[in-house]
Amino acid sequence: MPHTLQESALALNGGERIRTAEWPTYDKGYVDLSQGDESAALRAIQSRRLFRYDNRPHRETEVGQLEQELADFFDAPYVLACSSGTTALALALFSAGVRPGDAVACPAFTFAATPSAIMLAGATPVVVEVDEDLHMDPADLRAKLTPDVKAVVVVHMRGFGCDIERLVSIADSHGVPLFEDAVPALGVSLGGRKLGTFGKAGAFSTQSDKSINTGEGGFMVTSDRDIFERAVVLSGAYEQQIKRHTDPSLPSISDLSLPIFSFRMDEIRGAMARHQLASLEKRVSAFQENYRYVASRLDDVKPIHLRQPVAESAFLGESLIFRIPGATEQQVSWFVRALNAEGIGARGLGDDSRPNNRCFWNWRFAFPEVTREETMKRHQRSTTFLKETIDIPMSITLTKADCDDLVEAITKVCNAYS
Numbered sequence: 001m002p003h004t005l006q007e008s009a010l011a012l013n014g015g016e017r018i019r020t021a022e023w024p025t026y027d028k029g030y031v032d033l034s035q036g037d038e039s040a041a042l043r044a045i046q047s048r049r050l051f052r053y054d055n056r057p058h059r060e061t062e063v064g065q066l067e068q069e070l071a072d073f074f075d076a077p078y079v080l081a082c083s084s085g086t087t088a089l090a091l092a093l094f095s096a097g098v099r100p101g102d103a104v105a106c107p108a109f110t111f112a113a114t115p116s117a118i119m120l121a122g123a124t125p126v127v128v129e130v131d132e133d134l135h136m137d138p139a140d141l142r143a144k145l146t147p148d149v150k151a152v153v154v155v156h157m158r159g160f161g162c163d164i165e166r167l168v169s170i171a172d173s174h175g176v177p178l179f180e181d182a183v184p185a186l187g188v189s190l191g192g193r194k195l196g197t198f199g200k201a202g203a204f205s206t207q208s209d210k211s212i213n214t215g216e217g218g219f220m221v222t223s224d225r226d227i228f229e230r231a232v233v234l235s236g237a238y239e240q241q242i243k244r245h246t247d248p249s250l251p252s253i254s255d256l257s258l259p260i261f262s263f264r265m266d267e268i269r270g271a272m273a274r275h276q277l278a279s280l281e282k283r284v285s286a287f288q289e290n291y292r293y294v295a296s297r298l299d300d301v302k303p304i305h306l307r308q309p310v311a312e313s314a315f316l317g318e319s320l321i322f323r324i325p326g327a328t329e330q331q332v333s334w335f336v337r338a339l340n341a342e343g344i345g346a347r348g349l350g351d352d353s354r355p356n357n358r359c360f361w362n363w364r365f366a367f368p369e370v371t372r373e374e375t376m377k378r379h380q381r382s383t384t385f386l387k388e389t390i391d392i393p394m395s396i397t398l399t400k401a402d403c404d405d406l407v408e409a410i411t412k413v414c415n416a417y418s
Helices: 035-046 062-074 085-095 113-120 138-144 164-173 225-235 242-246 267-277 280-298 329-341 372-378 380-387 400-417
Strands: 078-082 103-107 124-128 149-155 178-181 201-205 218-222 319-323 389-393
Touching: 035 267, 062 078, 062 218, 062 267, 078 085, 078 225, 085 113, 085 149, 085 178, 085 201, 085 218, 085 225, 103 113, 113 124, 113 149, 124 138, 138 164, 149 164, 164 178, 218 225, 225 242, 267 280, 280 319, 280 400, 329 389, 329 400, 372 380, 380 389
Parallel strands: 103 124, 103 149, 149 178, 178 201
Antiparallel strands: 078 218, 201 218, 319 389
16 A cells, blocks of 8 residues: 555554454453343253253253244244254255255355355355355356256355345256355344245354354254254154154154264253343344444445345344455455554455455365365456455444444545555
8 A cells, every 4th residue: 555644644554543442252252141141041050951852841941942932933833953053054954855975055155164064964065156245146056056956055144134035036946955054144034034934944053153142052944844853853862852843743754764963952052042032133133223323334435345235124233344346455454454453353354364264265175176276266256356355243242432433443444545
């Protein structure tokens, strides 16, 4: 960047910082936990029954009640709580009949857990390009749906819903089941319908930075009874425990016909998740309110391009993502360093000095036979967009003053950049 009068005011160059307090993120303890969470966890501990399958009826266990409450929330007939969002997605793929050697399409912008879940099911990830707002590109999905592709995994990445109805239509036209990795978008709706309920099954996480926080955990939502029953057994319902999930009717499969992977959720996490589910809509609203406030003040700020949702309110708002169209890697790196110097925790998605697992070219485990450079070249459009992108976490604990700092810092750096 050329040195200008505006740039000299940056904290990067010795000017005054916008904020001196650390930028709040979940890994520093900035999370929405309360005494109610402590009470819920203690309730499970005092029951002396920490395993989800005990001598109580299923409807009386913490995890059993959580599954029913989630089913009510999502207006879906079947929910299975499990150990993570990754295992929830893998269980869905296993249960739908994805087999070793099959190909499964997924977007170029998603956390490494998505291709990992695909590989856990024995399948091979096929990368689909993303558009300028980092949503899965419907046109490229259509082009990638060869006879080898047996399933599609769409991802509502960083809490932004993708064009799910159009993607479902494309998958249906090819006779391919579609699954939703809704891990980053728990509680978000599109057109009045919860994300995660459009495809054959939806996978969710309750890890520490999600809108329900139990440290680890997840669940699968589906309207397909066959997928549900198989997933129940695969997750670890041994010795006819599956009957707890299908009562009063009998299961249609034998639990001896499938392996046991022990992907279960425990009672402590089930209790905490139940407590937080009761206020999930309020938490989602808090995320969205902060995001709207920040986005509205940055909407016309140049040269950044804020990531756009596919529809009003089809986002969570736990992350502010923007691109600097046409910027070089060096310019993006400068922008990130300038923001961090102002006290904002920013990160460049394509920063080679700190490889980001959300960029497809860093999934070396998925493409060991192809060089990183060749992988990027094969998906040049996505590579360009991701290299231009900056990601800033927006904690549930952000105050209006924090949001003002964020806007002021970005505006300050943008003015220096131009």
